[in-house]
Amino acid sequence: MINPDRLLQRFLRYVRINTAADPQSQAYPSTESQRELGKMLADELTQMGLTDVVLDEHAVVTATVPSTIDGTAPTVALVAHMDTSPEAPSESIDPQVVESYSGGDIPLPSGNAITVSGCPDLEKMIGHTLVTTDGSTLLGGDDKAGVAIIMELAETLVENPHLPHGPVRIVMTCDEEIGHGTDKLDLQKLDATVAYTIDGGGQGIIDVETFSADAMTLIFRGHNIHPAIAKDRMVNSLRAASDFAASLPRDYETPETTDGRDGFIHLHDIVGGVGQTRVELILRSFDSEQLSVYADKVRELAEQATAAWPGMKLQCEVRRQYRNLADGLAKLPESVSLAEQAFENLGLPCQTAIVRGGTDGSQLTEKGLPTPNLSSGQHNIHSVLEFASLDEMVISANHLVELLKLWSEKRV
Template sequence: MKKYDTSTLLERFLRYVRIDTQANEKAGTYPSTPGQRELGRLLCEELRAMGVQNVEQDEHGLVFATIAATVPGAPTIAFTAHLDTSPETSGRNVQPQVIRNYPGGDIPLPGDPRQVIRVADNPELNQLVGKTLITTDGTTLLGADDKAGVAVIMEACRIMCENPDIPHGQIRIVFTCDEEIGKGVLYLEPDRIGAVVAYTLDGTGVGEIEAETFSADLALITITGANIHPAIAKGRMINAVRLAGKFLERLPQHHYSPETTSDREGFIHPYVIEGGVAQVTIRCLLRDFETPQLAEYAAWLREIGRQIERDHPGARVQVAVQPQYRNMREGIAREPRAVAYAVEAVRRAGLEPKLKSIRGGTDGALLTAKGLPTPNLSCGEHNFHSPLEWTCLEELESAVHVVLELCQVWAGH
C-alpha cells in the first residue's frame, strides 16, 4: 500500500470546525443556518484551487464537484458528507484542543473543568497512546460529525489532483446541509450525482463499513386540556402538563428506551416537550432495524393516548407520525459491489474491515431509498453531539487512504 502525504489534513479539519454550522430544526429555511452556506463557499474555493472540475454551490447550499477519470470507462462513484452539526450542542466559537503524542489517561477539557473525557467511558483511547487527538474545550461540540468526513474527502481530492497516476474513474463529490435534522437529501436526487454507488464518510473509529441503519419515524403527540384561572379551576381545569407526565410514565421504562437498549434493539425516545396547561406537545423518536416494528411503537403511543382520554374525560390526545428514513439494508443489497469493494479497500489500506449496523441514520439511508446504494464509512468520530466529542488524526488519515484505495478498486486496480 502506498502512503500519500496527508500533511494538510489537520489544519484543514481545524479550519472547518471553527465555522458554526449548527442546524436549527425550527428555522423553516434550507439550509437552516447561514454557516452551512459559508462552509460550502469555502469548500468551493478550495476545490477550484485544487483544479477540481464542475464545482458548484447550488441555490440550496449543496456543493457538487467532479474529479475527471484517469481510467476511461471505469464506473463513476461518489463521496458525500454533511456540512451541518447537531442542534443538541452549541457549535459556536469552537476552540479545538490538539493533543500531540497522547500520553494516555483521562483528558480534562480546559474550557469547563466539569468536562473530562474519561478512559473508562472511552476504552478505545487505550489503543491511541502516542497518537494526535483533537477534542473540544468542553463548552461546545467539536463538529467531527461530520467535518471529519468533509476534511477526509477534501484531502483525498487534493491527493488525487496532485497525483494523476492514481487510477480511478470519475469521482463525484457532494456536500449536503441539514443532515442532522433529517433534511440532508431533501433537494438531492441520484440523477444529479450520476454515480453507480455513493459512500457517506460519517462513521466512528476506523475500518468500519455500515450497510444497515435504523428505520425511523417521528411521532408528534399533542395533548389538549382545558385552561381556566386556577382560582375557579375545580372540576373545570384539565391540565395538559400533568397529563403529559402521566403519558410519559406509561411508556416502557426498562425496555425500548435509548438508555436501556443496544445492538439491534429499537426504542421509543421522547426528546422535546413544550406547552402549558391548555396544550402540550411531545416529540418522540421511533427507531428499529425492522421497519414494521415502527407501526407497533406508534400503536403503543395511541393506546396510551386512549387510556389518558378514558381516565380524564374532556382531554384529547392525538398522535401524528411522520416517516423519516428506512433501513438501507435492502437497497444496498441490490448492488453487492458497494460493500464488497469497500471491504477490499479497507484491507488494502492496512486495516481490518468491520461490518456494522448504525443505531441511527445517514444521508446514505435516504439516498439508498431513492435508488443510489450508499454505505457509510469510518472517519474517526467519537462522542458526537457532545462537549466530550473527540477525534484522532491518525484515524482521519486512515480514512483518506481507504477513500483512495476504494477509488482504485472501482477502477479495476
C-alpha cells in the same frame, strides 16, 4: 500521500463554524451557518481547479474530480454532511489538539475529562493526534471529519493525476442530523453508480445495516384560563403530557436500556404550557415493521393519558424518516466487497457492522443509490466529550484512494 497537517488545518477550520441544525425550522437549510460552510467549501474546491463546483440554492455543495483513466469507469459519489447535532451546545467551539496522545484520561479546560472508562477505544490510540473541544461544546466531528477527509482527498487527487480513478462526485449535504440530508439531492443529476457516506466512528468499520426510523409528534391541547377562576374550566395539557411521558416503558425499549439489535422508543423533547404541549419522539428498529408496533403503542398510551383529563384533545403525527441500509445494499454487493478489498490491499483490518442510527446513506440507498457508511475517526459524538483522531482520518482518506482505484478497474 495524504497530507496530515493540511487535513488537520481543514478540520480545525471547519469545526469552528457552528452549523447546528434546527429541528423547528421550516427553511432549508435549517440554519444559515450551513450555507456559510458550504460557501467556504465551494470556494476551496474551485481553488483546487475543479470546474463544475456548485453551491445551489439549498446550500448543497457538489463537484467532480474528473477521471484519470482510459475508458469509462463507474462514477463514485463521496458524501458528508455539513450540519451538526442540535442536542449539545455548539456555540464558540474551541478545538484543542492533543499531539502524540500518551494514554490515560484527557482533562479539558472546562473541567470535564474524556476518560478511558467512558471511551475504551482510547486504549488503541496511543501516539495519535487527537482533537477535542474545551469540554463545554461538541466538536462537530460528526460529520466535519468526513467533510475534511473528502476535501483533502479531492485536493490529493488533483495534485496526483497519476492516481487511477473514475469520476468522483463530491457531495456535501445539509440537515442530515434532523433527517433531511438528501431531500434536495437529484440522483439523476448526480449520476453515480455507488456512493459512500464518510460518517462513521472509529477506524476500519463498514456500516452495512442501520436502524429503520420514524419520528412521532403528539400535541396535547387543553384550555388555559386564569388560575383564580380555573375550577371546572381549566384543562392543563401539561398534566396529560406528563402522564403520557410517565407511562412509557422505563426498563425496556428505551435508548438507555437497549443495545445491539434492540429497537427503542425515545422521548426527546417536551415543549408547551397549559393550553398546548408538544411531545417529540423517535422510533427506531432494525425491523421496519416494528415501527408501526411502536407507533401504535405510543398512540394508545397517549389516548389513555388524554382520556384521563376531560376536555383534553390529542393530535398524533407519524413521519417516515429512513429505512434499513441493508435492504438496498444487497442490490450492489460490490459496494461492500470492494471497500473490504481496499482495506485488505492496505494491510489494514476491517469489519462490517450495524449502526444504531442512520446516515444520508440510508435514504440514498432507499432511493436507489447503494451507499455504505465508512469510518471517519469520530468518537463520543453528540457530546461535549466528543473527539476525533487525525490518524484515523488519514487512514480513511488513504482507504478512499485505494477504493477509488478498485472501482476504476470496473468498466461500464
